[in-house]
Amino acid sequence: MLNPPLSLYIHIPWCVQKCPYCDFNSHGQKSALPEQEYIAHLLDDLAQDTKRVGDRPVQTIFFGGGTPSLFSAAGIERILQGVTQRVNLSADAEITLEANPGTVESQKFREFRQAGINRISIGVQSFQADKLQALGRIHDQQQALNAAGYAHQAGLNSFNLDLMHGLPNQSVDNALFDLRTAIDQQPPHLSWYQLTIEPNTLFASKPPTLPDDDILWDIQQQGQQLLAAAGYQQYEISGYSQAGHQCRHNLNYWRFGDYLGIGCGAHGKITDVQDGQIRRTVKVKHPKGYMDLSKPHLSELNSVAExxxxxxxxxxxxxxxxxxxxxxxxxxxxxxxxxxxxxxxxxxxxxxxxxxxxxxxxxxxxxxxxxxxxxxxxxx
The missing domain is CATH 1.10.10.920 (Arc Repressor Mutant, subunit A)
Structure with a gap:
């Protein structure tokens, strides 16, 4: 048994508002973010987790959410400085931050890069006003286009556009318009995935009318042809990239790598070759409980049965x-x-x-x- 590569996931749980399709651990922002307090808890959480991995090198970091781009660049920099003090971070680590087009501008992308972020994942989902409204997104088409431009200008190593298909009342032509628009922005990486209705979401309680299976199949087939013709290689079910721009963090998940998970509700997987165990961790889900000084950040610790x-x-x-x-x-x-x-x-x-x-x-x-x-x- 060998130790697989190790990554770090950092969860920022707040959004401007909760999207009706989202089943992630996210919370609508109701007041000023407790940024500094939360960062202190993240770094304490990480200090506890590092006892399980020693000096194993961390090869990728991913800030997910929620909407991590709600945090200031100074806050992200403070987190990364704390990370480097607590783990053995590889010199060529891929460090990704998720961003909502409605919460960023050109200067903020440059500041994120200066803070240590070298890859941005932009949650576009669609470039059409009616689809963005149906999905509860806070940005419009122009903001989505601007965000892709900002990513190019920021001098990042890479960036990703998140795009959905199979949206309410979506036709094949409508879906391919979105995909062509995304390709036109020349992102090094595209995550193109089908909308699914998840339990405990607003869409689950009030389901929208989604395309039938024949339409979904046509969207998938014709979309993959478009992507291939534009030079995007499919390396994962919903992951497409130009040569050399696969998401290393996601690859580590799918290759059954290890990852520390810090922040509200974050999940982790840690191998211990000394006792032959693979353990999964889950952190306290709600921000109020997570930032309760009288309680540990760890909610669950379970061994994976053989x-x-x-x-x-x-x-x-x-x-x-x-x-x-x-x-x-x-x-x-x-x-x-x-x-x-x-x-x-x-x-x-x-x-x-x-x-x-x-x-x-x-x-x-x-x-x-x-x-x-x-x-x-x-x-x-």
Missing amino acids: SDRPFEFLMNRLRLTEACPIEDYGHYTGLDIDQFEMQAKLLQAQDKGLLAITSNHWQVTELGRRYLNSLLEMLV
């Missing part, structure tokens, strides 16, 4: 289009491939054309990507 590790590894790894080295299975789960009948299940998936197997690698086929849920069900 019987759950094969599926967890494959559920993540098979999202990627790249081939998976078979040796990674043993290195990162601590299990032999013959345990839990995994070898037989994988061969069955190969027989159905869902998986390609060589002496050294597994790789999801095009058919397997199309029917990924069916493939995963076979591996339970």
Whole structure:
């Protein structure tokens, strides 16, 4: 069993307002943000977590939310300075911050870069007024276009545009207009994913009218053709990038890497090769409880049972289009491939054309990507 690469996720839970489709741990901003107080808790949280990983290098950092761009550049810089004092941060670490087009301007992007951010992920979702309104977004089309321009001007190593499809009452032409507009902004990375209705959201209680399966299929097929023609390589279910601009942080998740998770409701995964355990952490969810000095930041600490590790590894790894080295299975789960009948299940998936197997690698086929849920069900 080997220690996989290590990342750090930092959760900033506040938004200007909660979007009706969002099931993330986010809270509408009702008053001035307790920025300095929250940062102090984040760094204390991190100090507790670092006891579990020693001096293992942290290779990527991701500020998620919520809307991290609500914080000042000075606050983000303070966090990063605190991180470098507490962990062994790789010199070439990828450091991403999520931003809402309605909360940024050119100067703020430059200040984020000066604070240490080298990658921005911009939550555009759509470039059309009616779709933005339906999604509860606070920005308009021009702000979305401006944000992409600001990212280019800021001199970042890379940036991402988040874009949704399968929106309420969306046609194929309508979806492809959004995608073409995004491509025209020349982002090094595009996250293009289908809207899904999640439990405990406003959309779940008042479902909008979504496109039927035939329309969704046409959007997906024609959209992937557009992306490929524009030079974007699909490396993950919803991840497309120009050469050399894959999101390293997300790759580490899907490769079953380790990650510290600090902040309200943040999740972490930490391997301990000394005792052969893989542990998952969950932090206190609500900001009020998280910033309660009388309570720990840690809400849950659980070991991943050996019987759950094969599926967890494959559920993540098979999202990627790249081939998976078979040796990674043993290195990162601590299990032999013959345990839990995994070898037989994988061969069955190969027989159905869902998986390609060589002496050294597994790789999801095009058919397997199309029917990924069916493939995963076979591996339970």
